[in-house]
Amino acid sequence: xxERARVVVIGGxxxxxxxxxxLARLGWSDVALVERSExxxxxxxxxxxxxxQLRNSLSLTQMMMNxxxxxxxxxxxxxxxxxxxxxxxxxxxxxxxxxxxxxxQAAWAETFxxxxxxxxxxxxxxxxxPMSTEGVLGAALLPSDGYVDPSQLTLALARGARQRGAxxxxxxxxxxxxxxxxxxxxVETDQGSIExxxxxxxxxxxxHEIGLLAGVHVPLVAMAHQYAITKPTGLSRDxxxxxxxxxxxxxxAESGGLVVGGYERNxxxxxxxxxxxxxxxxxLDPDWDRFAPLFxxxxxRVPELADAEIVTLxxxxxxxxxxxxxxxxxxxxxxxxxxxxxxxxxxxxAGGMGQLxxxxxxxxxxxxxxxxxxxxxxxxxYRSRDYTxxxxxxxxxxxxxxKYPGHERxxxxxxxxxxxxxxxxxxxxxxxxxxxxxxVNWYESNAPSGDESTRPDGWAGMLWSPAIxxxxxxxxxxxxxxxxxxxxxxxxxxxxxxxFLERLCANSVARRVGAVTYTQLLxxxxxxxxxxxxxxxxxxxxxxxxxxxFGHHDGAWIRQHLEDDSVVVDDVTSQYACFALWGPRAxxxxxxxxxxxxxxxxxxxxxxxxxNVGAVPCLAVRxxxxxxxxxxxxxxxxxxxxxxxxxxxxxQPHGLRPGGYRAIESLRLEKGYRVWGxxxxxxxxxxxxxxxxxxxMNKGEFIGYDALERAGEPTRRLAxxxxxxxxxxxxxxxxVRFDGxxxxxxxxxxxxxxxxxxxxxxxxxxxxxxxxxxVSVGVFGRDVxxxxxxxxxxxxxxxxxRA
Ligand SMILES: Cc1cc2nc3c(=O)[nH]c(=O)nc-3n(C[C@H](O)[C@H](O)[C@H](O)COP(=O)(O)OP(=O)(O)OC[C@H]3O[C@@H](n4cnc5c(N)ncnc54)[C@H](O)[C@@H]3O)c2cc1C
Numbered sequence: 001x002x003e004r005a006r007v008v009v010i011g012g013x014x015x016x017x018x019x020x021x022x023l024a025r026l027g028w029s030d031v032a033l034v035e036r037s038e039x040x041x042x043x044x045x046x047x048x049x050x051x052x053q054l055r056n057s058l059s060l061t062q063m064m065m066n067x068x069x070x071x072x073x074x075x076x077x078x079x080x081x082x083x084x085x086x087x088x089x090x091x092x093x094x095x096x097x098x099x100x101x102x103x104x105q106a107a108w109a110e111t112f113x114x115x116x117x118x119x120x121x122x123x124x125x126x127x128x129x130p131m132s133t134e135g136v137l138g139a140a141l142l143p144s145d146g147y148v149d150p151s152q153l154t155l156a157l158a159r160g161a162r163q164r165g166a167x168x169x170x171x172x173x174x175x176x177x178x179x180x181x182x183x184x185x186x187v188e189t190d191q192g193s194i195e196x197x198x199x200x201x202x203x204x205x206x207x208h209e210i211g212l213l214a215g216v217h218v219p220l221v222a223m224a225h226q227y228a229i230t231k232p233t234g235l236s237r238d239x240x241x242x243x244x245x246x247x248x249x250x251x252x253a254e255s256g257g258l259v260v261g262g263y264e265r266n267x268x269x270x271x272x273x274x275x276x277x278x279x280x281x282x283x284l285d286p287d288w289d290r291f292a293p294l295f296x297x298x299x300x301r302v303p304e305l306a307d308a309e310i311v312t313l314x315x316x317x318x319x320x321x322x323x324x325x326x327x328x329x330x331x332x333x334x335x336x337x338x339x340x341x342x343x344x345x346x347x348x349x350a351g352g353m354g355q356l357x358x359x360x361x362x363x364x365x366x367x368x369x370x371x372x373x374x375x376x377x378x379x380x381x382y383r384s385r386d387y388t389x390x391x392x393x394x395x396x397x398x399x400x401x402x403k404y405p406g407h408e409r410x411x412x413x414x415x416x417x418x419x420x421x422x423x424x425x426x427x428x429x430x431x432x433x434x435x436x437x438x439x440v441n442w443y444e445s446n447a448p449s450g451d452e453s454t455r456p457d458g459w460a461g462m463l464w465s466p467a468i469x470x471x472x473x474x475x476x477x478x479x480x481x482x483x484x485x486x487x488x489x490x491x492x493x494x495x496x497x498x499x500f501l502e503r504l505c506a507n508s509v510a511r512r513v514g515a516v517t518y519t520q521l522l523x524x525x526x527x528x529x530x531x532x533x534x535x536x537x538x539x540x541x542x543x544x545x546x547x548x549x550f551g552h553h554d555g556a557w558i559r560q561h562l563e564d565d566s567v568v569v570d571d572v573t574s575q576y577a578c579f580a581l582w583g584p585r586a587x588x589x590x591x592x593x594x595x596x597x598x599x600x601x602x603x604x605x606x607x608x609x610x611x612n613v614g615a616v617p618c619l620a621v622r623x624x625x626x627x628x629x630x631x632x633x634x635x636x637x638x639x640x641x642x643x644x645x646x647x648x649x650x651x652q653p654h655g656l657r658p659g660g661y662r663a664i665e666s667l668r669l670e671k672g673y674r675v676w677g678x679x680x681x682x683x684x685x686x687x688x689x690x691x692x693x694x695x696x697m698n699k700g701e702f703i704g705y706d707a708l709e710r711a712g713e714p715t716r717r718l719a720x721x722x723x724x725x726x727x728x729x730x731x732x733x734x735x736v737r738f739d740g741x742x743x744x745x746x747x748x749x750x751x752x753x754x755x756x757x758x759x760x761x762x763x764x765x766x767x768x769x770x771x772x773x774x775v776s777v778g779v780f781g782r783d784v785x786x787x788x789x790x791x792x793x794x795x796x797x798x799x800x801x802r803a
Pocket of ligand 1: 010011012013014015016034035036037038039040041042043044045046047048049050051172173174175202203204205206210225226227280314315316317318339340341342343344345346347348349
């Protein structure tokens, strides 16, 4: 037993061992791992061991690629066989939509630097002889995928960690986590306590229970996942692994036979009421009834399975999360980190995940953009086990389904609704969901005024309505009214608030009362951690407004930097409704309702005032995300219906239309306004993102200042492209090619109804960002011509905004 370690990792599965390995490899040897039983006795020992790398984002895919880089060399490094076999993988398309999905994924892979190419059904069969080509329209081959022996790999990581000085304590159960002043101090075990600065909860399906020891909710549930192993029939061990998404099944070679697994439509949750503390080196009873439909589907792809003898049906619990991605990062309790919820990708992801976690713990920031995995993406609704379960259940049951862009999840809805939700329903709203909020995508009642001929081709036109264009154009010609009540609102108050925010923000925000500032909050690497507006409400009071999904994350980032009690951070999202009234007639609509002077000279752009709108007290903020004159009107929630109704009726004679988020998206693209998470991420600097205007390098030091200064001139920049074909609309991650080679990837794109163009944004080398440069964009296997344009495409002089 040891008395102290800098970091204590809880859990000796693949996840915990990889984190320990990487902490030691990156130079922290004063680290320990505690495992209540033996290493690999949790979910790891019964894994099927498939390692696939392609995910739907650059950073996730890069993490998987980092795993493979490690698995290739780890065995030799620590002199222990890991069973890594780089046999490649095949993914079949047995429907037109799956074929289109493969074309789309192949384009992503090109931009991620991951080898992947499309092959015919016959070519696939030549690599995986037992498969039938019946109904196969094509396949994708990823030559660097493979499979590994999960237990051997875990032991190799453990050995690598020990060789670098890390301590591993098996048969040591964590019974408590000592937290003082919201900070971790020690881990209590049945062998004594270990003082530490950092605890990592890598407890697999127990991560939720371990989290509770520190007062942290880890939203995951255990699902029973099954695969069969067949008796050897002389199949080659070097066949690629095979996935047939339309049949929900996967295969890999195993000692001359096959491993056959899949994702059932009727997932089986397990251990919701608590899992026995001695569930180690154990499996669940085989559930043949649940597995039978999958096995039948597998037979239809690999006919010889009909006569195969099944040696065993493995049924093991695995931790799944409500959105199907890992849960990583520090929690609200300082020093308590989580690395769990690997959703049946724990073996594939562990190598890269351990590296990312170790960088994050040691350097304060990972080298990859970890937002999609960040534990702070989940709101407090996930404290509910039932809600976590239904959201997770939907993810598992639809795992292999093709998701069209704009696909909306259904489980657990509606959860959070705006105060004027009934008004939206009366107007025929098509709702989307973000962080539990029901938000209007568009109003079907606007569709008859739209233009069906602007429907984008292919996938982009699937979940679409002519209403989007009608709402966009009404906002440009008259006015649009948008319900933005879901926006996250954080109040930062106290005598130290101004100085505190100046240290966090790259722009100067401690300006006169009433000033509104658009700013980024940078991490120490100079990447954009938050992107928001700051309104100074009083000398000691600031209102920060950020995206619906980012409040939890941004709030955590801000709180993490608090040093004393001179500053308080409050999430006031639910207290205020917010309606944005934007368009050239916005003033004509609002002025008659208010006794305040709304003229440009009395109420300038980027300023805020308390005004009345009828009897409703509002904070009116003159900002825009669509490039038009107008205000965001924040009122206490109980006034929301009255405010909405009076704006709607005052707007009627002026041609006002209510609008949804899809219209906002199209409007903001024309103006080149960036979206955090896609156009700007934690690994992009504001100068690369074209946000240099919001950075004040001469205002005094702020977090990220040193990194920006060191970085010098950017070598790549976010550029605006217009495609040659207006009906071809990009969906994100398409390659942007120059001279036939991918030079960048689309961060976001869509159709601009005013400029009548298909718009895309992409980071390109500076040599290519000159307006007029011809490039092409890879869209569903086609190379579509495009041109770099000066931005913004709409109202470049900003005359409308300042009207
Ligand atoms: C049937 C099946 C097939 C799978 N196939 C694949 C695949 O092909 N490819 C892939 O990538 N992934 C696959 N997976 C997923 C993969 O196995 C898991 O993601 C991975 O093993 C999880 O690792 P872990 O370290 O998070 O958890 P675990 O391996 O479960 O480790 C957690 C450890 O924490 C310990 N622990 C718990 N509580 C305490 C405590 N209080 N004190 C100390 N220690 C504690 C446990 O004893 C356990 O050893 C599969 C999973 C299943 C179930």
